[in-house]
Amino acid sequence: MDSQTIIYIILSGIVALSLAIFQYKHKKKSMSKLNMLFSFLRFLTVFSILLLLVNPKFEQVRFSVEKPNLVIAIDNSSSIKHLNQSNQAVALVEELSGNDKLNDKFNVDLYTFGESLNSSDSVTFVENQTNINNAFKQLSQIYRETTSPTLIITDGNQTYGNDYQYASSTYKQSIYPVILGDTVTYTDLKIQQLNVNRYAYLKNRFPVEVILVYNGNKTVNSQFLVTKGNTTVYSESVSFSKENNSKIVNFTLPSNSVGVSSYKATIVPIDYEKNKVNNSKNFAVEVIDQKTKIAIVSDFLHPDLGALKKSIESNEQRSVVFLNSKEAISQINDFQLIIINQPDYRFKGLYEAINKDNKNHFTISGTKTNLSFLNKNNLSFSNEITNQTENYQAELNTGYTPFIVDDIDFESFPPLNSNYGRVSFTIPFESILNKTINGIATEEPLLVTYETNGRREGVLFGENIWQWRAQSYVNSKSFNQFDDFIGKLIQYLASNKRKNRLNVDYESFYNGSSNIIIKAEFFDKNYVFDTRETLNISVTDNISKETKTFPLILKNNNFQVDLSSLPPSEYSFTVKATHENISKSGTFQILEYNVEQQFLNANVTKLQQLATNSGGKGYFVNNTEDLVSDLINDNRFASIQKSNKNIIPLIEWKYLLIIIALSLGLEWFIRKYNGLI
Numbered sequence: 001m002d003s004q005t006i007i008y009i010i011l012s013g014i015v016a017l018s019l020a021i022f023q024y025k026h027k028k029k030s031m032s033k034l035n036m037l038f039s040f041l042r043f044l045t046v047f048s049i050l051l052l053l054v055n056p057k058f059e060q061v062r063f064s065v066e067k068p069n070l071v072i073a074i075d076n077s078s079s080i081k082h083l084n085q086s087n088q089a090v091a092l093v094e095e096l097s098g099n100d101k102l103n104d105k106f107n108v109d110l111y112t113f114g115e116s117l118n119s120s121d122s123v124t125f126v127e128n129q130t131n132i133n134n135a136f137k138q139l140s141q142i143y144r145e146t147t148s149p150t151l152i153i154t155d156g157n158q159t160y161g162n163d164y165q166y167a168s169s170t171y172k173q174s175i176y177p178v179i180l181g182d183t184v185t186y187t188d189l190k191i192q193q194l195n196v197n198r199y200a201y202l203k204n205r206f207p208v209e210v211i212l213v214y215n216g217n218k219t220v221n222s223q224f225l226v227t228k229g230n231t232t233v234y235s236e237s238v239s240f241s242k243e244n245n246s247k248i249v250n251f252t253l254p255s256n257s258v259g260v261s262s263y264k265a266t267i268v269p270i271d272y273e274k275n276k277v278n279n280s281k282n283f284a285v286e287v288i289d290q291k292t293k294i295a296i297v298s299d300f301l302h303p304d305l306g307a308l309k310k311s312i313e314s315n316e317q318r319s320v321v322f323l324n325s326k327e328a329i330s331q332i333n334d335f336q337l338i339i340i341n342q343p344d345y346r347f348k349g350l351y352e353a354i355n356k357d358n359k360n361h362f363t364i365s366g367t368k369t370n371l372s373f374l375n376k377n378n379l380s381f382s383n384e385i386t387n388q389t390e391n392y393q394a395e396l397n398t399g400y401t402p403f404i405v406d407d408i409d410f411e412s413f414p415p416l417n418s419n420y421g422r423v424s425f426t427i428p429f430e431s432i433l434n435k436t437i438n439g440i441a442t443e444e445p446l447l448v449t450y451e452t453n454g455r456r457e458g459v460l461f462g463e464n465i466w467q468w469r470a471q472s473y474v475n476s477k478s479f480n481q482f483d484d485f486i487g488k489l490i491q492y493l494a495s496n497k498r499k500n501r502l503n504v505d506y507e508s509f510y511n512g513s514s515n516i517i518i519k520a521e522f523f524d525k526n527y528v529f530d531t532r533e534t535l536n537i538s539v540t541d542n543i544s545k546e547t548k549t550f551p552l553i554l555k556n557n558n559f560q561v562d563l564s565s566l567p568p569s570e571y572s573f574t575v576k577a578t579h580e581n582i583s584k585s586g587t588f589q590i591l592e593y594n595v596e597q598q599f600l601n602a603n604v605t606k607l608q609q610l611a612t613n614s615g616g617k618g619y620f621v622n623n624t625e626d627l628v629s630d631l632i633n634d635n636r637f638a639s640i641q642k643s644n645k646n647i648i649p650l651i652e653w654k655y656l657l658i659i660i661a662l663s664l665g666l667e668w669f670i671r672k673y674n675g676l677i
Contacts, residue, residue: 117138358453
């Protein structure tokens with residue numbers, strides 16, 4: 001409280017006392033006991049009111065003790081059960097979470113992790129993937145501003161994701177790995193990696209690369225086999241020693257029939273192997289009888305051309321050829337789709353050939369596009385010519401219906417450089433992406449598709465899409481999301497199939513450890529996405545003949561169902577609408593492969609390195625007696641006393657109002673009782 005406020009309080013007391021004495025002594029020569037009581041009550045009332053006007057502020061300090069957090073993250077993947085460590089892991093969690101000393105010093109938080117992090121103490125050891133680095137990434141968001149030593153109970157075997165031993169660069173906490181498993185080295189032969197393209201072409205041969213690894217000290221001989229059903233399609237004798245403990249096998253296989261061909265690669269186990277699961281690996285190749293050929297036509301170099309070629313050819317079913325505007329005219333019939341990059345008057349002959357042969361095409365309009373030429377030669381839309389450019393970002397149109405478009409975080413992508421001005425369409429069109437400026441929607445299309453005269457066309461009103469592919473890699477650490485988006489666009493534009501009211505998006509085969517998601521779209525008779533319909537999928541195991549039915553759940557702009565619970569087998573399915581007689585069928589195959597069963601030991605080296613990098617310490621699950629003691633005695637994890645200072649104005653003190661009311665009420669009652677009123 002400052003000195004000025006104190007002076008005001010003193011003055012208020014003097015004024016209140018003067019008024020009280022003046023009122024009860026001015027007309028009387030002496031003060032009776034009753035008048036003295038009245039003076040006191042009046043003083044109390046006036047002084048309280050004046051105090052409210054001065055409204056002094058008081059400091060209120062509260063002290064609290066904040067305990068550090070103890071984060072316990074348990075590996076919930078099936079590799080823990082495979083290494084026979086599940087019972088020890090559960091017992092350790094119960095021991096730690098029930099320890100009174102730990103609970104006195106820490107706030108104990110329990111998590112499980114596999115593919116993702118979950119706040120739970122219930123462990124089942126059934127998850128098919130492990131991403132330890134992702135668990136630390138999510139924990140760093142939760143415990144960014146606190147002291148939170150972390151116990152991670154795991155075998156250290158990660159199946160995908162960034163290397164977790166460097167997680168301490170982003171997760172600024174001390175990490176204490178509790179290692180499940182042992183360090184004993186077992187003699188083992190395994191298929192470390194198998195590389196094969198997803199697609200092959202009929203009457204052709206496709207390459208396969210297999211990396212074989214041996215752990216052991218003796219020289220061993222074995223046989224590497226590839227079988228298709230009961231037929232051996234490739235075999236090779238292999239030998240290993242302590243010095244030569246790996247071998248790369250390269251070979252080719254024929255593709256003689258259209259469809260999914262399943263194979264099994266096996267390295268014959270030696271007699272004393274402990275883990276024989278990792279000696280075999282299933283793989284499949286989809287054989288197609290035609291390759292989609294696409295021409296990219298441009299009269300100048302641009303980074304967009306290379307980015308489009310990379311994205312399109314990420315699917316082995318498609319090939320891209322670069323042509324200039326003159327070369328394309330004579331070769332137009334060799335391609336299913338023509339991509340025209342920023343046309344000008346030199347493209348007049350190409351547009352005439354396209355219109356004559358009614359070819360599907362995709363136009364990219366940018367800052368070098370001659371809009372006057374484009375307006376004259378394209379009857380579907382026209383551009384307002386302002387001779388100005390603008391940078392536009394993208395916003396996904398969730399109501400787009402021709403095919404399923406996943407949101408790959410378009411709003412985070414860099415803006416495209418485009419011509420400023422309105423675009424007018426003379427035919428119905430559907431916008432995939434709309435333009436925004438600084439987050440403000442313009443209701444102008446950025447990427448559209450439409451159908452006219454029995455052909456499909458698309459237009460991108462902007463250049464520098466290569467930056468989108470780069471940003472997609474930054475966002476997801478992979479080009480796959482962007483390439484899949486471009487792939488769906490190209491697949492739609494290159495096809496002349498009639499539009500269906502029910503579309504189903506699925507793969508021909510899935511690996512056993514991956515998520516099996518099937519998506520579907522349903523449209524009403526006007527081809528507007530219908531959210532009122534109920535879709536169900538009936539899945540039949542072609543081997544056991546067992547049929548299961550699942551509902552498809554509406555999510556964003558499509559229906560989805562997760563079939564990850566299905567065991568490896570060959571399946572046929574039918575997606576059917578409940579209220580209308582519309583259905584669509586297909587087949588897919590789930591390959592038998594459990595990546596969590598490929599490990600024999602705990603990854604002790606990485607876990608110890610993780611502990612060292614973060615300032616923690618590693619422990620084996622059979623030797624955790626010192627773990628609790630180390631945590632309790634570590635001075636880095638002391639409780640912190642915090643003070644919270646609040647400035648409270650007197651006007652918020654409710655008791656002062658009670659004092660005013662009581663003093664006024666007592667004065668009135670006593671005066672009334674004594675006949676003075």
